[in-house]
Amino acid sequence: MTELTWKIRSSTYIHKGPWATLRSDKCEMPDGRIVEDYYVLEYPNWVNAVALTNENKILMVRQYRHAAGIVSLEIPGGVIEDGEEPATALRRELLEETGYEFGDLELLSTVYANPSTANNKTFCYLAKGGKKVQEQMLDEHEHLIVEEYTIAEVKQLLADNKIAQALHCTGLFYALMKLGELH
Template sequence: MDNYKWKVLSTTYVHKSPWATLRSERCEMPDGTIVDDYYVLEYPNWANAVALTTDNKIVLIRQYRHAAGILSLELPGGVIEDGEGRDEGMRRELLEETGYEFNSIELISTVYANPSTAANVTYCYLARGGRKVQEQHLDEHERIEVFEYTIDEVKQLLAENKIPQALHCTGLFYALMKLGEIS
């Protein structure tokens, strides 16, 4: 790995905010080539879950995504808060967005949205034994609808390209493999 890793010579922060930070780095490649102005986006780490209810239905949410201008059918999930463990963050996001609590959660994959320009990671979980225990507790700008689908219905939604979020499709792929629904 050290034969490929770039050495960071300097870092300049172009923009800093809690949700997105942009830095510019000057780097040296292993062969001595200098890379000026390599831009890196820093986002918080994320978690999402393929969330199964006690009757084996998958909980999906639908919300508006402004950057893409779409109404998006997705897995529940979100940002892992500072000082929060990833499992703890996942359980909190599930409860806040859906009102469901789960008997168990299991990390099934760790993926990067775009490791060439973004520094954060997404943890994908399989949650089992979900049941609704409260109403949603949404953030100020969240408007989320909650749905339950059978596994076959979710496979059909994927086949029809009705789940547009790439990281969520990835989580579904890993969960369906883990559940023996695809090989």
């Protein structure tokens, strides 16, 4: 089989921040050619979930996303903190963003948002048995509205291209397959 992996010869950090870091790698391709400046965005890993309540409703969150300049309808989730397991991060994020606790978590997929320029991955879960146990506990710059949808409504939102976040669409499609809802 043909070798495809590049070797990193050196890395230089251009910017280091809490949410994004930019580095420039000097790489050697398998055939010996050198790539002088390959820019890589380093992000923390993320987690999200298709969160089903005890009433079989899917919890979605609506919030403003500044980089795109849109109000986005999404599934709940967020950043995995250093040293945190994905399932632990998900339980924390679900509780903070929605006020719901979930008894059953199942990892559906692990995907990369853009493996050509970013190094992080997203763990997509199906969370079942959700019950509201508290009010939201949002971060300083978070403002989101929790909404409930039937499975049929979510399928229609996807069909109508009303969910713009690609990683969340991915999680929704995996969950709908798992639930036997895609025909």
